[in-house]
Amino acid sequence: MAEVLVLVDSADGTVKRATVELLTVARSLGEPSAVVIGVPGTAAALKDQLAEYGAAKVYVAESDDLVGYSVAPKAEALAQIAGDASPALILVASTPENKEIAARTALKIGSGVLTDAVALDANATATQPIFGGAISVQSNVSKGAPVITVRPNSFAPEPASAAAEEVTVLVSVSDAAKGATIIDTVVEEKASRPQLSDASVVVSGGRGIGNAANFAVIEKLADSLGAAVGASRAVVDAGWVPHTMQVGQTGVTVSPQLYIAVGISGAIQHRAGMQTSKTIIAINNDPEAPIFEIADFGVVCDLFQVAPQLTEEIGKRKS
Amino acid sequence: MNIVVLVKQVPDTAGDRKLNPADNTVDRAAVDPVINYIDEFALEEGLQLKEAHGGEVTVLTVGPESATESIRRALSMGADQGLHVSDEALHGSDAIATAKVIAGALGTIEWDVVIAGSEATDSRSAIVPALVAEVLGVPQLTLARKVTVDGSSVTIERVTDSGYQTVSASTPAVISVVEKINEPRYPSFKGIMAAKRKPIDVKSLADLNVEVGAVGLANAWTRVASFEAAPARGAGQTVKDEGDGGVKIAEYLASKKLI
Numbered sequence: 001m002a003e004v005l006v007l008v009d010s011a012d013g014t015v016k017r018a019t020v021e022l023l024t025v026a027r028s029l030g031e032p033s034a035v036v037i038g039v040p041g042t043a044a045a046l047k048d049q050l051a052e053y054g055a056a057k058v059y060v061a062e063s064d065d066l067v068g069y070s071v072a073p074k075a076e077a078l079a080q081i082a083g084d085a086s087p088a089l090i091l092v093a094s095t096p097e098n099k100e101i102a103a104r105t106a107l108k109i110g111s112g113v114l115t116d117a118v119a120l121d122a123n124a125t126a127t128q129p130i131f132g133g134a135i136s137v138q139s140n141v142s143k144g145a146p147v148i149t150v151r152p153n154s155f156a157p158e159p160a161s162a163a164a165e166e167v168t169v170l171v172s173v174s175d176a177a178k179g180a181t182i183i184d185t186v187v188e189e190k191a192s193r194p195q196l197s198d199a200s201v202v203v204s205g206g207r208g209i210g211n212a213a214n215f216a217v218i219e220k221l222a223d224s225l226g227a228a229v230g231a232s233r234a235v236v237d238a239g240w241v242p243h244t245m246q247v248g249q250t251g252v253t254v255s256p257q258l259y260i261a262v263g264i265s266g267a268i269q270h271r272a273g274m275q276t277s278k279t280i281i282a283i284n285n286d287p288e289a290p291i292f293e294i295a296d297f298g299v300v301c302d303l304f305q306v307a308p309q310l311t312e313e314i315g316k317r318k319s
Numbered sequence: 320m321n322i323v324v325l326v327k328q329v330p331d332t333a334g335d336r337k338l339n340p341a342d343n344t345v346d347r348a349a350v351d352p353v354i355n356y357i358d359e360f361a362l363e364e365g366l367q368l369k370e371a372h373g374g375e376v377t378v379l380t381v382g383p384e385s386a387t388e389s390i391r392r393a394l395s396m397g398a399d400q401g402l403h404v405s406d407e408a409l410h411g412s413d414a415i416a417t418a419k420v421i422a423g424a425l426g427t428i429e430w431d432v433v434i435a436g437s438e439a440t441d442s443r444s445a446i447v448p449a450l451v452a453e454v455l456g457v458p459q460l461t462l463a464r465k466v467t468v469d470g471s472s473v474t475i476e477r478v479t480d481s482g483y484q485t486v487s488a489s490t491p492a493v494i495s496v497v498e499k500i501n502e503p504r505y506p507s508f509k510g511i512m513a514a515k516r517k518p519i520d521v522k523s524l525a526d527l528n529v530e531v532g533a534v535g536l537a538n539a540w541t542r543v544a545s546f547e548a549a550p551a552r553g554a555g556q557t558v559k560d561e562g563d564g565g566v567k568i569a570e571y572l573a574s575k576k577l578i
Contacts (some may be wrong), residue, residue: 070477070486071459082573095480096437096462098446103446104453107415112540115444129549130443131336136549137343142541161328174442179458180488183474201577211408225578230474243464243499244480249332249440250357260576261337279575281568292557297571301560309565314578317569 002030002088006055007037007078007101009093013034013045015053018152018197018198023053025120025155030088033057034164037077039067043166051164053157058164059085063096065173071097072177077102080171082109087145089124093192094149095197102149111144118154118255118276132249132268133275152198153255196245199228201258202274204234204247208263208284208303212240217307218262224314230274232264248273263303266291283307320374320468320490323425324365324398325435325448327355328382328389332440342536343543344411347383354389357436359396361496363503364466365434366397370469375399375427381409383421387519389433394514395441395506401519402428408524411536414442416448418532425455431490437462437497448495458488461495491557 004026009016019034026032030165034055036043043060050058061077082090092102094116106113117126117139124146126139140185141147186293196202203225205218215235222229230247247254249272259277264270266282274280275294282295283303292298299306330336354419377395380386381404390401391546404408404424412420425433452459459464463475464483474487475509478497532538536553558567572578 012553070484071461072452075453096478098538099444099446100459100461103450104412105541107418107450108455112360112413112448113415115446117559125544130338130546131441133549134336135338135546135548137338138544140542141540143543178493180460180486183477183485183487185484186482198482213373244478244482246480253443255352257429258572279557279577281550281571283564283568287557287559288418292555294552294555295557296555298555298557299560299564299568300557301564306560307563308567309419309563310568311565313566313569314572317573317578 001042003085004030005035005085005087006032006033007092007098008046009049009095009098010042010046014279015046015049016093016198017157017189020053021155022091022093022150023055024158026091027054027160029120029122029124031056031239033059033085033087035059035078035081036063037066037074039064047164047166051162052159054160054162055164056162056292057167057258059167059169061169061171063171065178066171068182069173069178070180070182071100072104072179073173074101075108076173076177078105079108079173081169082145089145091128092149093148094151099149104107106147111143111147112141113147114139115149117148120148120150124148132272137188149284151255153200153257161250170242183313189244193222194226194228196228196247196252196254198279199254200256201227202230202247202256203252203260203262204232204264205225205229205235205262208266209235214239217304221260221262221307221311224234224311232270261291262307264291265289266294283289320368320372321429321435322365322368322374322376323379324358324362324376324393325421325429325433326358326378326380326389326393327439327562328352328364328380328386329355329439329441332501336441338543342411343546344536352384352385352388354392355436355439357438357496357498359499359503360498361434362393362396362398363501364496366504368466368468369502371437377382377402379421380404381417381424381510391518392506392515393454393516395511397510400517403519404527405521407466408531408535411539412534413539413541414444415450415540416534416538418447420527420529421447421451422454423529424522426528427526433493435493435495437495448493452493455493458492460486460488460492463494463496464497464499466494466500477575489525552553
């Protein structure tokens, strides 16, 4: 059966949702093999979760060299595994770093690469939204085993047990791949909420919030939904929140199940980053705000009345 | 230091961007072309490095004839010369081919660092800088929100989901920058006038040591098979708050089984 490689993303011993989505879709396209690339010991913590979502095999490439240098070693490892396994397809979750790994791997193995797919058919034809979501294209890779990066929240994860048979891969990282040394990794936010890039619910605040202290309104609404918190560019530029929270053309692009835009006018640059969300709710005091054009449900109102009221209602329905 | 800044001319985001149904490529005539937004930040970074460390800034563009306009704009901001790769054979090239062409062009000049924007607003693939590093076999220092140069050592702060990584490499290296990195300067009138006299070297594929078989639509490793206007989002409802706006939203979410 055709082997499909799925690059595994994980944090703190937990497989990320985006990976689990890819294992699910990989099952419909062939036999999934998870690929774990990390420091020694990474795969051990993940094996059960990978088995739970259908990984028939788990390729394990572990060494300090693989994570001590930026991007290039991971591409070497993935290309080496692909060279040995000759898979029919390689799937990677779309994150800024993963896209770079995917592209470099594709070039190494002589394959075409497609980025930011939101759907895949049985022939690995990818659907990609372009131009801020205005146009949808169907693309194919015409050379080699397709390497495709897939947007998180594009597929529903479904468990299915499999063997997750471990295959240890010895990767010797070339000198050329050790050119960019990672000196340190600095965390600037506490990860107490879901990651913006792959959260299934996002609550974002815009200029209508007024000031940094008022952003608490957004955070409370987000917490009532277990959502990630995002922001428009105006809010980031004003310094109320860090840049990592910016949703838009020059920030993060999200495609969650639910996006709630609070006090956000909906300028093109912002829409480009969230337009393909499945359900969009808009809360804004300006009836002319462009955000209402793409909202499934919108309320023209004072956000300081409606957002807390919504938070309270959600709380009531939970109990 | 010899600094090369990659610049791409793209359709204006604010315009009604289209694909050309004749060959499913970006219709570059449908909307006014502009310099890719993040490239101005790449250029500003190049100019600041030149001001701090001496040297020259060369703007490199791969694109049709009209791309000259974007080079002139970069020259008016302070770049010293332009290198424009223009060849009909390049039409419809994919990211991998584009990276090979950029690498070929770099092979014709002296350079220490290449600085690119992290992504172009038309494709948004964000993979060309990494691919150029791969083709050249040099380090990639991408997604930089800060760049520091010390002799032949370049250190960046690479943005991550939760903060940043400090990454360091020796030149020659490929750098890409994100918007957070700086504030691009506006060209002065003097700069605009001076730009008209700065040289732009135009090269075709034959000058670059890149094979015709590696580029262009027919040789691309990916293909757009078809496209359509995205289904319009079903008309939504907008209501005016009458003291129960929050309740109404909750009811809507419940009806969609979202809460």
